[in-house]
Amino acid sequence: MAKTVNFRVGRGRTREARKAFSSHGLLAAMDLVGMTDDEKRAALAKHAHAAGAQQDPSAKESAGDVPPSQSRVEREHGAEQVQHESQYLTADHPDAYVDFPTPADKLARWRQYHTMGPEPFICARCKGYGGHNLVVNAYPLPAGVEDTPENRHKYCHLSSSCMQCAGWGYVTDRRDAVCAHEFDQGTSVGHCLKDYTCQKPGCGRVIAIDSSD
Numbered sequence: 001m002a003k004t005v006n007f008r009v010g011r012g013r014t015r016e017a018r019k020a021f022s023s024h025g026l027l028a029a030m031d032l033v034g035m036t037d038d039e040k041r042a043a044l045a046k047h048a049h050a051a052g053a054q055q056d057p058s059a060k061e062s063a064g065d066v067p068p069s070q071s072r073v074e075r076e077h078g079a080e081q082v083q084h085e086s087q088y089l090t091a092d093h094p095d096a097y098v099d100f101p102t103p104a105d106k107l108a109r110w111r112q113y114h115t116m117g118p119e120p121f122i123c124a125r126c127k128g129y130g131g132h133n134l135v136v137n138a139y140p141l142p143a144g145v146e147d148t149p150e151n152r153h154k155y156c157h158l159s160s161s162c163m164q165c166a167g168w169g170y171v172t173d174r175r176d177a178v179c180a181h182e183f184d185q186g187t188s189v190g191h192c193l194k195d196y197t198c199q200k201p202g203c204g205r206v207i208a209i210d211s212s213d
Ligand SMILES: [Zn+2]
Pocket: 123, 124, 125, 126, 127, 128, 130, 131, 162, 163, 164, 165, 166, 167, 168, 169, 170
């Protein structure tokens, strides 16, 4: 029997999602649905690393004989092969969806977990991919792991999940299918609870995010 998982921005999300939100910010609220516990831990660790790199790139460069300006990614793969960690790919970059599951794959996955209810809409932000690569080939493939697009997606690329669809690629609310939201800084509406309002003309979608654990 298919397990129903509620993984939405705002109220009613799972404990893992809430943890991801509170520990590592919105970008880390990634595609945890259907992962094993080990996979979730690995994914969260990967994003914690990414969050660290964003906040303070120099913090982890203190040891060793490597110049501080050279990132771990550049040391392992060569500066010419990868982008600097601070230069993340945007969703419109040609490599943004390299090795990503296709929107058709994501729709099949959606149906696997949502056996009832209406057909979903394709997410306006990620176009059905559920996220995009931030850095291609940021990590080496683990020893003994076969070199396939699936494994490269899982292990090699630093990627971000889409916050608008929580990584599903599909949404049930039509407002999330017609606007790639750009939320404001948020208004506090209670203890640890903030409302974020989309600033795009004609949208005004509001989501509530609880930052407590
Ligand atoms: Zn999306």
